[in-house]
Amino acid sequence: MAKPIIITGASSGIGYELAKVCAAKGHDLVLIARREDRLLGLKDSLQAAHGVQVLTYRGDLTDANTRYQFFDWTQFKGITPYGLINNAGFGALAPFAETDWDQQNAMLQLNIVALTHLTRLYLPSMIAQGQGRILNMASIAAFLPGSYMAVYYASKAYVLSFTDALATELEGTGVTATTLCPGPTESEFQDKAAMQNVAMFDAKNLPTSGDVAIYGYQAMEKGQRIAVHGTKNKMLTLVTRLLPRKKLAEISRDTQKPA
Numbered sequence: 001m002a003k004p005i006i007i008t009g010a011s012s013g014i015g016y017e018l019a020k021v022c023a024a025k026g027h028d029l030v031l032i033a034r035r036e037d038r039l040l041g042l043k044d045s046l047q048a049a050h051g052v053q054v055l056t057y058r059g060d061l062t063d064a065n066t067r068y069q070f071f072d073w074t075q076f077k078g079i080t081p082y083g084l085i086n087n088a089g090f091g092a093l094a095p096f097a098e099t100d101w102d103q104q105n106a107m108l109q110l111n112i113v114a115l116t117h118l119t120r121l122y123l124p125s126m127i128a129q130g131q132g133r134i135l136n137m138a139s140i141a142a143f144l145p146g147s148y149m150a151v152y153y154a155s156k157a158y159v160l161s162f163t164d165a166l167a168t169e170l171e172g173t174g175v176t177a178t179t180l181c182p183g184p185t186e187s188e189f190q191d192k193a194a195m196q197n198v199a200m201f202d203a204k205n206l207p208t209s210g211d212v213a214i215y216g217y218q219a220m221e222k223g224q225r226i227a228v229h230g231t232k233n234k235m236l237t238l239v240t241r242l243l244p245r246k247k248l249a250e251i252s253r254d255t256q257k258p259a
């Protein structure tokens, strides 16, 4: 495969658009998500449009066995990825005391454990080949405590801290690690997170998943450490450095309190 890139969560939203951007740049792709019909449709259109090779894998990444099986399958196919894009993730809006534990646990497994595990599995071969790109999906949520989405925001803070540390460890290896931090973006995220009535998603002209994907791909290729999408979001992350964390938690409480 030509400079293959693995993309998790490629069946919708930002991951789907990242697959389109990577294929347009000539990368062969390995796509994983649970909705295989979506992946197969994307595979057909990308192969037809760009002449790249696309492999798909149906799997639930919250499950450690699935991750090992996916890794073994890519080994069997002889794939050493040039890129690993850990994009799959989800959130849920609710007071923490009322959350469904199985859902919160799945969020931790997907947003944190799967991202870390896949990075651990693929990184040695990327270092050995002396080149590679890791793009880990965080959010501007990584920069502040998020009342009523406490676990989601904390999971993204983990992604930022983990990836930033990794970026320094990787200096001089030819492999880079980038944290992508979008703000609210058009995708299926809002509906799945029960955030239909949250003001930040009401804003006109929300960036599309395609906008974020183009920006994320460019940041990954440049080996940028932290990539915050959009001027407003960049300013917001600067403000989070100035305000006390209690104030930040109150702001998130007031802006995303469930109805």
Ligand SMILES: NC(=O)c1ccc[n+]([C@@H]2O[C@H](COP(=O)([O-])OP(=O)(O)OC[C@H]3O[C@@H](n4cnc5c(N)ncnc54)[C@H](OP(=O)(O)O)[C@@H]3O)[C@@H](O)[C@H]2O)c1
Pocket: 008, 009, 010, 011, 012, 013, 014, 015, 032, 033, 034, 035, 036, 059, 060, 061, 062, 087, 088, 089, 090, 091, 110, 137, 138, 139, 140, 181, 182, 183, 184, 185, 186, 187, 188, 189, 190, 192, 209
């Ligand atoms: N949209 C936003 O406002 C926003 C802002 C900042 C950061 N983000 C982050 O961007 C990433 C992509 O989200 P999105 O906005 O594109 O939302 P999305 O449209 O809901 O896409 C989420 C993707 O993750 C996959 N996924 C979910 N659970 C999975 C599981 N257990 N195993 C494997 N794949 C799974 C989904 O595929 P299947 O359901 O087919 O498995 C889907 O392809 C997430 O990490 C999210 O936290 C989003």
